[in-house]
Amino acid sequence: MIGILRAAVLGFVLLSVVYVLVSIYSRSERREKLEKKFDAGGVEGDRDAYIEMGMQAYKKSLRHRLLWLVYIIPAVVVSAIVYFVNYQ
Structure with a gap:
């Protein structure tokens, strides 16, 4: 049980770095x-203001939100592998 938790924490840290x-x-x-x-x-207009407005728009964009898939996809893949190996 401790090994699984250790692997989960390590995976979370690695995914956070990525x-x-x-x-x-x-x-x-x-x-x-x-x-x-x-x-x-x-x-x-002003160059800095234009870039800052563009970056604010980027924070609300779909591309920025899709970065969360870095966490979601590996978790789903590992969960599916564990399920199919143990219960199929």
Whole structure:
């Protein structure tokens, strides 16, 4: 029983590290895209304000919410494997 809990905690820690890294990467890609769009021209106003508004919109976007799948998919896969191995 302790081994299962230890593996679950280790898995959660590893998935948390993956989530943080993917989140940082995705945020930096979005920021870079906003910067390039502003620098290309056609956008009125302050550059920093434009990027900040774009990042606020990103926080509410579907792409940002889909990052939670980093936790959900492995948990579902492991649960399905345990179920099929033990009960089928």
